[in-house]
Amino acid sequence: MSLVLPSSGRRVPCEQCPLRAMPSFRAFESQELRFVSSFKTGELVAETGTTLLAEGNNSVHLYTLLSGWAFRYKTLPDGRRQILNYMLPGDLVGLQGSIIGEMQHSVEALSPLVLCVFQRNRLTELFSNHPGLAFDITWLAAQEERMLDDHLLSLGRRNAVERAAYLIAFLYQRAASVGLSGANALYLPITQMHVADTLGLSIVHTNKTLRKLADRKLIRWLDRSCEVLDVEGLMQAAEWEGPLERKRPLI
Amino acid sequence: MSLVLPSSGRRVPCEQCPLRAMPSFRAFESQELRFVSSFKTGELVAETGTTLLAEGNNSVHLYTLLSGWAFRYKTLPDGRRQILNYMLPGDLVGLQGSIIGEMQHSVEALSPLVLCVFQRNRLTELFSNHPGLAFDITWLAAQEERMLDDHLLSLGRRNAVERAAYLIAFLYQRAASVGLSGANALYLPITQMHVADTLGLSIVHTNKTLRKLADRKLIRWLDRSCEVLDVEGLMQAAEWEGPLERKRPLI
DNA sequence: CGGCGGTTTGATCGGAGTCAACCATGGTGG
DNA sequence: CCACCATGGTTGACTCCGATCAAACCGCCG
Numbered sequence A, B: 001m002s003l004v005l006p007s008s009g010r011r012v013p014c015e016q017c018p019l020r021a022m023p024s025f026r027a028f029e030s031q032e033l034r035f036v037s038s039f040k041t042g043e044l045v046a047e048t049g050t051t052l053l054a055e056g057n058n059s060v061h062l063y064t065l066l067s068g069w070a071f072r073y074k075t076l077p078d079g080r081r082q083i084l085n086y087m088l089p090g091d092l093v094g095l096q097g098s099i100i101g102e103m104q105h106s107v108e109a110l111s112p113l114v115l116c117v118f119q120r121n122r123l124t125e126l127f128s129n130h131p132g133l134a135f136d137i138t139w140l141a142a143q144e145e146r147m148l149d150d151h152l153l154s155l156g157r158r159n160a161v162e163r164a165a166y167l168i169a170f171l172y173q174r175a176a177s178v179g180l181s182g183a184n185a186l187y188l189p190i191t192q193m194h195v196a197d198t199l200g201l202s203i204v205h206t207n208k209t210l211r212k213l214a215d216r217k218l219i220r221w222l223d224r225s226c227e228v229l230d231v232e233g234l235m236q237a238a239e240w241e242g243p244l245e246r247k248r249p250l251i
Numbered sequence C: 001c002g003g004c005g006g007t008t009t010g011a012t013c014g015g016a017g018t019c020a021a022c023c024a025t026g027g028t029g030g
Numbered sequence D: 001c002c003a004c005c006a007t008g009g010t011t012g013a014c015t016c017c018g019a020t021c022a023a024a025c026c027g028c029c030g
Helices: A030-039 A095-100 A120-129 A131-157 A160-177 A192-199 A203-215 A231-237 B030-039 B095-100 B120-129 B131-157 B160-177 B192-199 B203-215 B231-237
Strands: A040-046 A051-053 A062-067 A070-075 A081-087 A106-109 A113-118 A219-222 A225-228 B040-046 B051-053 B062-067 B070-075 B081-087 B106-109 B113-118 B219-222 B225-228
Touching: A030 A040, A030 A120, A030 A131, A062 A095, A070 B131, A081 A131, A081 A192, A081 B131, A095 A131, A095 B131, A113 A120, A120 A131, A120 B131, A131 A160, A131 B070, A131 B081, A131 B095, A131 B120, A131 B131, A131 B192, A160 A192, A160 A203, A160 A225, A160 A231, A192 A203, A192 B131, A203 A219, B030 B040, B030 B120, B030 B131, B062 B095, B070 B192, B081 B131, B081 B192, B095 B131, B113 B120, B120 B131, B131 B160, B160 B192, B160 B203, B160 B225, B160 B231, B192 B203, B203 B219
Parallel strands: none
Antiparallel strands: A040 A113, A051 A106, A062 A113, A070 A081, A070 A106, A219 A225, B040 B113, B051 B106, B062 B113, B070 B081, B070 B106, B219 B225
8 A cells, every 4th residue: 555666776867758858848958957867866666555755754755756646635633635736747746845844745646656766965956056957946836836826716716516627627738738648538547536635525526526527528437537528618617718838847 | 996106215124124033034144135135126015905916917026025914816707716825024925927927816915015126037146146045935935835735725624614713823823923913912904805715705604604713712803804812722623733833034 | 255445326414605684884075 | 064885794594505324336356
């Protein structure tokens, strides 16, 4: 369940990182790339269900997700869980902990993962010698903040159907931007439990809500995953304009 | 209503900033302080109700709030509003816009404000020459992210009473940390409309919810403001452990 | 074969929204 | 001076969205 396999050493050199080649990532200077390459100490493979980082924990690593899906969440003392955001390839994992010092949320794998492992103590060096990368990290933090803003708007002011539509459209867009959409269908590796805990709804009501979206031919729910049929329709149902796309950095 | 008075020039030199003297802010190197001082171009005074920054706007300034209260919000196309967070003295205003390039939320003054105005185009210089300050900015962004996480947990998984209790306790703690609590009472300059738009509730239900907190002697609601009587009680009602206090930077 | 996680559906309950008054305050202009 | 109105707060009646309870189904795996 929460077993983390030991690092199996470097497999993907940063210079030939398949992610970096994608159009949504900005080009790096060779010296930046060299630093990132040296910053990376290895790779970590984790299986579905693994808890990568736990709330309250202090000895935190800093990772970049290379492949797979994960999610961030917090819980109340009595066990109620709220999913805060999802993590896709290219996302930094554990940044908050690295910056503030203590992990305030947990991270769990939704699929088998491969992560690049970084040396947290060299973060100061990064800030000192690579202002461009430092800015990138701040950029990523600001981007995460923006996503949380949107999610907050959703929880506070959208009803169940709108929320579900927003969430699925949002995940679709994010997945598409890292090349995870074959044709125009996309399978999200999540259960209705995850949807419920993201939207702040009960599982039962989530099921009925997703049914409505399915009846409107916007999605199809498969076992343990969700197929997106009509993103435009979802965005319209959520009154959502869509993300603003920028070239993003990849640490 | 949305009038912004022109900058009335420098009044408070950074070296003698009254905020900086407070125990919750970390000490700065003299060269850092010198840069911040040169980074600041002047001060801006805004009256209650002023919209400082508007969603979608691109020509964004970067400020630090010197005194007063403000809040960040987003709206759906049909007008529903969600307040995302509040801003107190020492908070950066407009960082997201400076980093990403376009403002994704609006900012409005809850009281008369004084802001330090910074030159956004010198942000690159800050990152290049003052890694410590660059780290501070990232720290502040991570901190904001943490607050949003908490707020998200609240909207998703707490009921009305718990949400209200959490919000008021949260604002109390933040205000206290910048010296805004005389004795143990504190007046929050917000209307029930603000509370409603923060908690994702209707005004009517917000009123009834605050009434419950008042009946339990946790708060007292005055006209256009809220007096906190029992923070511990509020935190308990919200199942909230309280913030983790760290020395914070002041740009 | 049984059990379990994930999904589905129906019945009922309750928390929060909506509608509709009403009051207190304070600022406005005749 | 007062009539007028806008803003913010308060309260009650009724409605409805989403929670809770309950039961069953399905595919999978030990």
